[in-house]
Amino acid sequence: MELHAHLNGSVSFSTIEKLVARKPHLNIEHGMTAIRSGQRRTLDECFQVFKVIHQLVDTEEDILMVAKDVIREFAADGVKYLELRSTPRKEKTTGMTKRRYVETVIEAIRQCKNEGVDIEVRFLVAVDRRNGAEVAMETVKLAEDFMLSTGGLVVGLDLSGDPTVGHGRDFLPALQKAKNCGLKLSLHLSEVPSQADESELLLNIPPDRIGHGTFLHPEVGGSQSLVDKVRKHNTPLELCLTSNVKGQTVSSYSQHHFLYWYQMGHPSVICTDDKGVFCTDLSQEYQLAASTFNLSQEDMWTLSHKAIDCTFAPDLQQQLHQKWLELQPTLFQL
Ligand SMILES: CNc1ncnc2c1ncn2[C@@H]1O[C@H](COP(=O)(O)O)[C@@H](O)[C@H]1O
Numbered sequence: 397m398e399l400h401a402h403l404n405g406s407v408s409f410s411t412i413e414k415l416v417a418r419k420p421h422l423n424i425e426h427g428m429t430a431i432r433s434g435q436r437r438t439l440d441e442c443f444q445v446f447k448v449i450h451q452l453v454d455t456e457e458d459i460l461m462v463a464k465d466v467i468r469e470f471a472a473d474g475v476k477y478l479e480l481r482s483t484p485r486k487e488k489t490t491g492m493t494k495r496r497y498v499e500t501v502i503e504a505i506r507q508c509k510n511e512g513v514d515i516e517v518r519f520l521v522a523v524d525r526r527n528g529a530e531v532a533m534e535t536v537k538l539a540e541d542f543m544l545s546t547g548g549l550v551v552g553l554d555l556s557g558d559p560t561v562g563h564g565r566d567f568l569p570a571l572q573k574a575k576n577c578g579l580k581l582s583l584h585l586s587e588v589p590s591q592a593d594e595s596e597l598l599l600n601i602p603p604d605r606i607g608h609g610t611f612l613h614p615e616v617g618g619s620q621s622l623v624d625k626v627r628k629h630n631t632p633l634e635l636c637l638t639s640n641v642k643g644q645t646v647s648s649y650s651q652h653h654f655l656y657w658y659q660m661g662h663p664s665v666i667c668t669d670d671k672g673v674f675c676t677d678l679s680q681e682y683q684l685a686a687s688t689f690n691l692s693q694e695d696m697w698t699l700s701h702k703a704i705d706c707t708f709a710p711d712l713q714q715q716l717h718q719k720w721l722e723l724q725p726t727l728f729q730l
Pocket residue numbers: 402403404405442446481482483484522524556557558559584587639643669670
């Protein structure tokens with residue numbers, strides 16, 4: 397179950413190579429698009445990496461290839477249900493529009509389905525906080541249109557982008573509108589310190605899931621009132637270990653807030669965030685969680701099983717539970 401994956405952050409090395417071959421004039425090397433093992437960057441530097449990738453992915457053909465490759469790679473890793481998220485982008489130079497951007501991602505999802513790739517994929521339209529409130533409102537309208545026209549493939553809205561830019565209050569009307577029209581909300585919350593006010597405000601909506609939530613609890617500068625709100629609504633957290641450690645918002649794997657929420661029995665879903673940029677995959681994230689927090693195979697199985705209840709596709713949940721039941725004996729003996 398992969399519930400938090402940004403499309404352009406998930407581009408693998410082999411896909412980057414194909415993109416570089418299409419655009420040699422950009423002089424982009426792989427060191428500029430990924431943060432390797434042992435390397436760390438500030439979150440700010442991570443956002444520079446996304447800019448480089450966006451230069452490489454600027455046509456409909458690129459989006460189609462990238463989305464199909466990413467879906468196939470998640471499937472090859474054993475992921476059975478994927479919620480992809482991406483920020484619709486307009487590119488003047490290539491004529492790509494935001495609408496075509498979303499249509500192309502949907503096309504990639506449909507093509508993978510027709511080709512028999514063993515994975516269910518749903519899409520969240522992303523709002524990049526850098527682009528401000530007006531664009532956010534336009535994005536919600538776009539997401540609503542696609543939710544209605546894609547037969548349930550577009551299921552929600554994500555709020556992401558550089559957390560140090562803008563304030564959540566500016567996005568409240570757009571987020572509220574999204575919620576009212578039936579889009580599920582996954583919000584990046586307290587990814588960096590000192591955002592308790594913003595998180596308080598956004599938790600009142602309330603969102604359907606939380607991305608990161610690194611600094612929500614009192615021990616790291618959040619507050620009990622924030623934790624209480626999250627618990628009251630039983631809002632699942634999407635937790636991305638490598639992303640937080642490589643982006644330096646968490647000092648080491650053992651310090652990751654996974655443990656805080658997991659020990660509380662709160663719905664916590666392990667995700668990759670940006671498997672390409674952070675050079676990881678979902679299996680590796682599960683492995684890291686297991687080895688860092690001394691969790692058994694059974695614990696890990698239960699963690700992935702419980703994630704089914706956190707999806708934005710309730711229509712698929714029964715089918716996924718069935719799949720987990722069938723898969724369990726083929727993987728290991730509990
Ligand atoms: C590391 N933590 C993070 N925090 C916040 N936003 C992030 C992110 N990682 C990725 N994104 C968001 O996803 C975009 C890239 O994918 P798409 O072009 O949308 O497919 C980034 O530009 C940023 O807006």
